[in-house]
Amino acid sequence: MEWFEALFFLLGMILFFMFLGIPVALAFLAANVIGAVYFMGGRGPLEVQMARGIGQLANNAIPTITSFNLMPVPMFLLMGEIFFFTGLANRMFTAVDRLMGKLPARLSFVTVAGGTAFATLSGSSMGSTALLGSLMVPEMQKRGYKKHMSIGPILGTGGLAMLIPPSALAVLLGTLAELDIGDLLIAGVMPGLLLACFYVVIILGMALVDPTAAPAYDVESSTFTEKLRLIFVDIIPMVSIVVLVILVIMNGIATPSESAAFGCLGVVVLAALYRSLTWDGIVKSVTGALKVTTMALLIIFGSATFSALLAFSGASSGLIKWATAFDLSPITMLVVMFLILLVLGMFMDQLSMMLLTVPIFFPLAQTLGFDLIWFAVIILLALEISFTTPPFGLLLFVMKGVSAPGTTMRDIYVAALPFMACAVFLVFLLILFPQIALWLPSLGN
Template sequence: MEWYEALALLLGSIVALMAVGMPVALAFLAANIIGAWVFMGGERGVSALLNNGLGSLTKFALVPIPLFLLMGEIFFHTGLGARMFNAIDRLLGKLPGRLSYVTVLGGTGFSTLSGSSMGSTALLGSLMVPEMTARGYKKHMSIGPILGTGGLAIIIPPSALAVLLATLAQIDVGALLIAGIVPGLILAGFYIAMIWAQCRFDPGAAPAYEVTPMSGRDKLWLILRDVVPMIGVMVLTVAGMIGGVFTPSEAAAFGALGVLILAAAFRCLTWEAAKKSVTGALKVTLMAYLIVFGSATFSQLLAFSGASRGLIGWATGFDLEPIAMLLVMFGVLLVLGMFMEQISMMLLTVPIFFPLATQLGFDPIWFGLIMLLALEISFTTPPFGLLLFVMKGVSPPDTSMRDIYTAAFPFIGCSLLLVALLIAFPQLALWLPGR
């Protein structure tokens, strides 16, 4: 069988099973079994493939995923996240557009820990949009920052999605997490500048309103009580990885323990909150592990059938510069994001894109960061980006899709500008990991 026939069989089986309503992870598992039967000698091949797939789940690199997710779930269900949101809101005082800034700053913290752009968008949309609407904010000032927080959340550590991508691509988890720090800060700067410019040129977009004044002493106490402890756990977690004190797995354990201690110290660690936190983290972890299993076996089948080698040879046979091929892969991710969730997209593309990127001479950490940004941008790209429809579901009834598209474009532009900077200056991502 030719490589393109093998690729068509594998991908066609997945698409067909997804079309009849089978969950993506199970569709990949079923397609892998079909492929193993065809390419690896029937029942014996299926048994060997499943054994190899189970081996992929024993990697120590997977440990940070449940711990980072547990960290985020505790942060949310115990109310620690709400305390930080409220503190930032009060500290900003009468700053024009302050609720937009609160959304970016506080939302990024929650989204990073939760590892779910769809979940964080739904939460922030239902929490912040009604409040901003009641304060007279125009729709692009309330909706845009919420859609933009995903771009920050996916690259600023700790990011469960980055850990999963690194595991699937078999690259250094710690290096990918650390590589996102400088680009993440740059993107945050772009977002803040965007909000400032929108308020500057249209002061009525985010009208000021009276707030209870606070003394300097009260502000200091609020920072020390409700901001520093929460941010401190994240900073220490990341600093420990950068300094070589923690491995990514140890850093995740330290972060989860830190948030747990904070919740107990603030007397908000109830049995109900603990149960919801563990249940939420367990559900996403099981899905992530099933994804890893499916991806590992899919990669083996692509290699065993010759599809990987043939596809790479075909793609590199074009007279295209490596950057042109990068833009093609970026475009594929943008299109897939209109129809698929991020983890599903990774499952489909990582086994194909990373070997191709290596062949083209791209640094795998740098390419992983570009891919993470592409995954997030695709989620908010009109007309069919999935986050746009999530936002529509939690926005006021008079919000049109056109309003949501208009709000998304400036923040998509910020993310694309960051991608352009990373392509022009790769050391923005590679300097801190020392590559």
């Protein structure tokens, strides 16, 4: 079988099973089992072929899902769940809201600041969008905010969630691509902060151009002492956990796995100190983290076996030779991969997209001479932008479900575009100045 026939065979089976309505992780697993029997089973009776193929499949995948590098994933997820279910997230939202005072478009800034903190810890863009939509949109509607000022910032915070550590998705991407997890987490800090600054500027610009988009209203003023209390009691303790996780990784004090465990312990201690740690909250937090972790492990198992099949069948090497045979510059190839992710994001979630593309894109990126940490940061940005790509980006429909009655899909598209433009501009800057992503990791080496 030619390499392109093997590639179409494997991808075709996956798409066929997905078309039948089978969950993505199980669709990949079923296709991988069939592919393993065909490519790795050798000759002989069907029973022997199945035993050989499935045995080889397990041998290739088990070392990946038992890797110590995956330990940060459940820890980071548990951090986010405890942060939400113990009420620490609401404390921080309320504190940021009061500190903003009479700032124009105050609730939009609260959404970016508070939403980023929650989304970063939770690692779930869809969950964060649903939470922020149900929490902030009714309040902004009551205050007379126009739809693009309420919906846009909520959709925009997802990009920050994927970049600023601790990010469970970054850990998964680094594991699948066999990258240094610590370097990848640190590489997202500067791009994430830069993107946050872009969001602040664009919200402020929209508020100044059209003051009626975010009408001012009377708010209860806080004394200087009250503001200090809000900062030191309700904000700094929460933010310090994220900062400490970053610092211990950067300084080599702990591995990403160890720092994730310390971060999780820090959130538990904070919740206990605030007397908000309940048994019900613990159960809900562990259950939520367990569900996502189980799905993530299935995705990783599928990716590991899919990568092995692509390599064994010759599809990976054939695809790389075919792609590099074109007289295209490496940057042009990067743009092509970026556009593919934008299209896939209209139909698939982030984990499924990583499962499908990482085994193909990263070997190609290495052949093209890209720094793989830098390339992974761009992939993370592409994954997030693709979630809000009209007309079928998944976050757009999540936003529609939690928006005020009368909100049309056109309203949501228009609100998302300026924040998508910010993320695309950041990708452009990363291409021109790779050190935006690589400077911090270089300090720790």
